[in-house]
Amino acid sequence: MTVQRRVIMEALAERKDHPTADQLFDTVRQRLTGISRTTVYRVLETLVGIGVAQKISNPEAKARFDADTSLHHHLVCERCQAIGDIHEPALNQIRLPEDNGTGFAITGYSINFSGVCPGCRTTKH
Amino acid sequence: MTVQRRVIMEALAERKDHPTADQLFDTVRQRLTGISRTTVYRVLETLVGIGVAQKISNPEAKARFDADTSLHHHLVCERCQAIGDIHEPALNQIRLPEDNGTGFAITGYSINFSGVCPGCRTTKH
DNA sequence: TGTGAATTCATACTAAGTGGTAATTTATTG
DNA sequence: CAATAAATTACCACTTAGTATGAATTCACA
Numbered sequence: 167m168t169v170q171r172r173v174i175m176e177a178l179a180e181r182k183d184h185p186t187a188d189q190l191f192d193t194v195r196q197r198l199t200g201i202s203r204t205t206v207y208r209v210l211e212t213l214v215g216i217g218v219a220q221k222i223s224n225p226e227a228k229a230r231f232d233a234d235t236s237l238h239h240h241l242v243c244e245r246c247q248a249i250g251d252i253h254e255p256a257l258n259q260i261r262l263p264e265d266n267g268t269g270f271a272i273t274g275y276s277i278n279f280s281g282v283c284p285g286c287r288t289t290k291h
Numbered sequence: 292m293t294v295q296r297r298v299i300m301e302a303l304a305e306r307k308d309h310p311t312a313d314q315l316f317d318t319v320r321q322r323l324t325g326i327s328r329t330t331v332y333r334v335l336e337t338l339v340g341i342g343v344a345q346k347i348s349n350p351e352a353k354a355r356f357d358a359d360t361s362l363h364h365h366l367v368c369e370r371c372q373a374i375g376d377i378h379e380p381a382l383n384q385i386r387l388p389e390d391n392g393t394g395f396a397i398t399g400y401s402i403n404f405s406g407v408c409p410g411c412r413t414t415k416h
Numbered sequence: 417t418g419t420g421a422a423t424t425c426a427t428a429c430t431a432a433g434t435g436g437t438a439a440t441t442t443a444t445t446g
Numbered sequence: 447c448a449a450t451a452a453a454t455t456a457c458c459a460c461t462t463a464g465t466a467t468g469a470a471t472t473c474a475c476a
Contacts, residue, residue, distance in 0.1 A: 167473085168422090168423065168472075168473070169472090170423080170424070187464080200425080202424065203464095204426080208465095223350050225347065229352045241393060244398070250395060251393075254388050256388075257388070260382070260385075262404070263377060268366060269408070269412070270368070271406045271412055272366065272406040273405055275405065276402070277385070277402050277403075278400060279395070280401075281398045284394035284395070313433095326455085327455065328456095329435090329455080
């Protein structure tokens with residue numbers, strides 16, 4: 167466990183907006199001058215690999231990360247692409263399709279709700 | 292409606308693997324020599340805008356497109372990132388969380404199942 | 417505190433996507 | 447069917463996101 171990993175993990179854990187690797191890099195470099203961009207990318211992959219963070223599925227062309235690895239779901243804003251969390255126990259009861267005819271061995275799932283975030287709702291058009 | 296749009300739409304509609312913009316560009320350029328990469332990107336955004344195609348949420352850092360805009364869900368392979376469709380009526384009955392405490396105006400949803408695809412299941416490791 | 421292994425830094429690179437402008441092409445209208 | 451205005455496309459350069467490689471540093475443990 168290195169200083170870099172701790173700082174990156176902390177930076178990810180303290181925010182709820184599912185940042186991209188470059189966003190985290192901008193945050194982390196202010197706390198740890200000289201940290202390299204490559205390190206942030208690599209450490210994030212490591213964190214995902216050991217199961218303390220996850221990549222969020224999203225329609226944008228960039229990876230987004232989340233320090234919350236519990237079963238929960240996401241709200242994606244159609245306008246500004248912001249991503250919010252939704253913890254709703256009722257959504258965690260979905261029966262995994264066993265015989266789905268696709269041959270996939272399903273291990274988990276996550277629901278992406280699309281909609282319009284509070285900020286974009288109040289902004290005209 | 293231009294030739295380019297028709298060819299791109301056809302190329303997207305005839306495949307089920309949710310291709311990226313560059314994958315479509317490679318296909319389309321063989322049918323329409325001289326078509327520009329930018330055009331493929333722009334037309335795909337247009338097709339999404341008019342509602343005849345959609346962007347698929349996925350954990351990779353690239354946009355994936357789908358000509359099927361009906362309510363259905365996706366299977367994402369953890370190993371090779373392949374994306375398959377799953378049409379399961381039971382999954383289309385989810386009640387949209389009304390009072391979700393987030394202020395989001397929810398308009399739709401899609402479930403991403405994670406797992407291992409048939410190809411990767413039979414390949415060791 | 418020394419040593420080997422793992423991690424990080426620096427740099428350069430590839431891949432994915434965007435922006436601006438001139439040139440085409442389309443659709444429309446007479 | 448030809449003229450023309452509007453929309454679309456091509457070309458080029460550029461930004462952003464992510465990856466590869468090897469040298470240098472740091473960590474963990476004896």
